[in-house]
Amino acid sequence: MVDQLPNLGREDEMLKAMGLQNMEDLFSDIPSDVRFKGPLPLRPPQSEEEILSDARRLLGANISMGSRTSFLGAGLYRNYIPASVFQLVTRGEFLTAYTPYQPEVSQGMLQAMWEFQSLISELVGLPIANLSLYDGSTAAAEALTCAVRVHNRKASQPNTVYVSSLTSPDKMSVMENYCQGAEITIKTLEHNDDGTLNLDSVKDAAGSCGVYLEQPNPLGVLDEGLTKTKEIVGEHTALIVGVQPVSLGMVEAPGHYGADIVVGEGQPLGSPVTAGGPLYGIFACSKPYLRLMPGRIVGRSVDVDGKEAYCLTLSTREQHIRRHRATSNICTNETLIALMGAMHMALLGPDGLHDLAYRNAAACQKAKEVLVETPGVKIVHDAPHFNEFAIEIEGSAEACLAYLDDNGIIGGFDLGRWYPSITNQILITTTDQTTQQDIEALSAQLSMWASHQGVSA
């Protein structure tokens, strides 16, 4: 504490200059009946060294994914972040700046965010991207409310949106919280047994305000059917596609198959998993959505000398101007994490992104090739996958994951936590960090598990 307060020991000097007697005089305006009595009942202050030591002990007691063999993903993906990203993002000029309200001294972050918008726009195939929302779930939720704002007047199903029934309940819960205030009804779209979207059910969504689908879907399935959905729902229903951004190194940009809004969890580009936050939500859209979209956006402009300059623009959508009529309540966003994303994208370039996507796809392919041969393991969907796929095992998924855990493997995600009627399926996630040895170790342990369950090899 003493190393954080420059004026410790100078209080009297300062008070005297002001004509005050003591610190208490500074708080004379606070009625005594609302004053704290006595000191805060909290622990004593620590030094930097003591804090670091406690942090190492406590955080060291956590089991990091890198210290095990891990197949846990389900929306977050372990990746490698180039060293230069960390080095640059912790520069104090970026790290300790506020929202760029004074553009003349914030050109660095403003330009970096304008470049981020450009990178995301190209990645997803849409002309407009904002400079981040909180995470993939809030980006999806804000996309739904944005779609209603844009389409409600002409909708034959006003205040109604459709969401894939595979959507994770946690994300769905965020959507429900964001939608209920505007009295938006969320209906679900069904899927076929092979994991693909039931395109017949999409017909029900025509005339609604928006449709939310993911590519790859929550079970890792790459679904070609999504390319036909815009035609089915029509011009006056927003097609919103949630993406894993790395996949777009190989997979077509949704903006090129009719998506009006693309959202996603930006984390795999630039950010560690960090126990689920801070992350950054991608939000991109086509022109009709621009003036009703959420979040901050940077425009390129000029200064009084005609010199290229950047500033926040279209602020009249935002809470600090529009107050209760704002398109969103968002103020603080995830700029610094988006900056990490921009740096990672800048390093990768178009070919690097393709290679990164290929490494992810190859790891997934390899895992499928090995697990399809593993006794007692069935791959649930005979479909192309990216990053992850569901397997069915003997016995309960929960018990199997506990068994794998006992043997040093973080085995994946128990799909029963999303879909309560399923008890024996695990979502296996691979990334560019997955090795052949990891996959073989998983296969060996799943094989052992199967034999414990009475399956013979």
Next chain:
Amino acid sequence: MSHLFNHNGAPNTGYSQPPSIETATKPSIPAGLVRRQRARWPRLSEPEMVRHYTWLSKRNFGIDTGFYPLGSCTMKHNPRVNEVIAQLPGIADIHPHQPEHHLQGLLSIYYEMQHMLEVCAGMDQVTLQPVAGAQGEFTAVRCIQEYFRLKGDTKRTKVIVPDSAHGTNPASAAMAGFEIVEIPSRVDGRIDLDALRAVADETTAAMMITNPNTLGLFEADISEASKIVHDAGGQMYYDGANFNAILGITSPGLMGFDAVHFNLHKTFSQPHGGGGPGSGPIGVKAHLAEFLPGPLADRRAPTAGEQSTAVDEFWYHWREPTHSIGKVQQWHGNAGAVIRCWAYYRRYGSGLTTMSEHAVLNANYLRYAIHKAARDEGVDHLFVDGAETDVAKHEFTLSMQPAKEQFGISAMDVAKGLLDRGYMAPTVYFPLVVPECMMIEPTETESKDTLDTFAQHFAEVLKVDAETLHAAPTTTPVRRVDEVYAARNLCLRHPFDD
């Protein structure tokens, strides 16, 4: 200028990666989903990338660059050990869906943070899930909404907000579906109890208010305001944006509030990163606790089998509140921010009171020093206090209205003049109730010398003639940016070929 998109290295260059895993058959993408054209991203080598972002950083102003008296934003120093801690694999490489026995350290820190914030706020239960102050506001009003719905009290459709409130207050309440009732402030910016009495009724769900208010004044009538709202059957919501003034001195609980949000990125120094990330935990009284988003960190005595894995005498676990509104972020909030703020809290512990005392000391001293320097330089007739008061809290407002009327010098002109002298400008034109407002918050981490020098420079800016100030800034990377041009000639991305 350095432009990212001007870097066009040869194809198949870029960041080197290890070879992919060998597969028996090539990974397949359905034919209709194969990407036809690669993203038109630039191609940079590492040296070019490092130089580009270093160049950009030099065109940006942070707390590390200089004094940052941006009112309402609490731009205090960010201790660097917090960054070291946040990169440890025990937080950076953790998946939120890992089982509890993998996360005992993280859960214990969550528990400790919940407890600390409960103590500081005088609340019964805290959740760390909301990732920003505005999201905290939204989460809390959602909890209040569900609380009334469960009671069958469906008439409470309105939220009262003073006209001096942060814009997020009405925006968050409206997002949850409430009708906003704005009440005027008194001329000194304080709450008008008669105006409140006139609107508080059986349709009131809540009142949202910050204290100290946005003029940096403590609302001495706050207990009476709480009573008026409670008597009408409504809930009191505390906007914690200005918490830095009151830690250990008073608390929302003592003032009669039912719910509160924290801006950890302000009060507990998560670096603001040019706009985020933040963290916006909320605390509530017991009657609202079971409506919070889940999961919450909780603890119990460990079983025999758990003892070897436990980090202390407790076993930490997640708990789902019984009437939870559900989630507002997909995972467990901004865990990385929570860890940094935990490290920050540990630096102060019970000394958080001293932190707030120094925040208030510095604000009052700077207010005094600016007035004194202005008198010495003969420019004290160019501004007045935004509100009459003996003492301010962590921030204060000045009105440049006299300068505007006498010489056409606006608050924005003064702000730009300060940029030329190497400072971040104070917040301007907020709160709206103060004409030509400058809102100044020095924080506790600035030395007396910095405050004295800034006060002197502030007075010197006011001696500059209007024409020169209209042309300011002249020493910054660019001069005044044309925001109207930006809005009329929208250029929101690199033009590529289009």
